[in-house]
Amino acid sequence: MQIQKNKKLAKRNNKHRYLLRGLLYCALCGRSMTAYARTSKRKTGDDVIYYYYSCISKESSSYALNGTPCTCRRIPVDDLDSAVWEFIISIAKNNSQLKDYLYSKNNLTYSKEISYLNNLQLELKKKQMNTMRWYHENTIDYETAEKALKNINSELETIHTTLSELTISQEKENQLVLSPADFLKAKTFKEKRNVLTKLPYRVYAARQEEHFEFFFER
Ligand SMILES: [Zn+2]
Structure with missing residues (x-):
């Protein structure tokens, strides 16, 4: 009993x-x-x-x-x-008030950093092309060109790794962003839990x- x-x-x-x-x-x-x-x-x-x-x-x-x-x-x-x-x-x-709540401030930081690194990447690629052109035009010798290209490549590699890490983080942040409709649609306990946990x-x-x-x- x-x-x-x-x-x-x-x-x-x-x-x-x-x-x-x-x-x-x-x-x-x-x-x-x-x-x-x-x-x-x-x-x-x-x-x-x-x-x-x-x-x-x-x-x-x-x-x-x-x-x-x-x-x-x-x-x-x-x-x-x-x-x-x-x-x-x-x-x-x-609507707009919730968006203020949901849009991550981090996301803005990611965007700024990503665009900064993208610009840096472009600059380095220009430098890379110039170095090769100067070498072919005999403006610089082989040793100087090789040294410069080595440095540029290692910088590009670092930027590439950082960019892919930042992009992954930004995508994660974006997944957290919910729309107000997600909340208004949630009726059952499961649906409410689902939006709350996000x-x-x-x-x-x-x-x-x-x-x-x-x-x-x-
Ligand atoms: Zn307590």
Whole structure:
């Protein structure tokens, strides 16, 4: 009888969906917040399960700061999940505002660096051609030409490697960029999780007394 009961409970626990699992951090201490279920007895004797997000320093002593757990209070999962999702949808409805949120600043840096290196590459290729022309015109001797070409080639090689690394990083960044429509389209838990996990932000939350607050940070 007891075993049967536990089994049922575990099944229900697993079924509960935590929208922000793995994406949530404690706004007070910066540690991750963990999702968990707690069972209490009702006066009638029935079990009632509460679902919470909690600062990991409260739940695991090895994460406590100098042996003291964080003062952040546990936040009910459904309250925080729906508040965060509603906030995201309100931003998604304002197209340009969400784009500001989503477009990575890094991406701009990549573009600048990539175009700088592309120009440098062109310059070096010109230099390479000039060197060969000068050698054929006998303006410079073989030794000078060979030395110059060797340097140019090694510079070109470095630039080529850097460019391909930067391009890969930039493509990765671009994949993170979501469109507001992706958020507005997401209706099921799975769809919501899918867009949330692609969001290039962490969600920080804290509860003081009966209020909770949250904010997004990269
Ligand atoms: Zn904390």
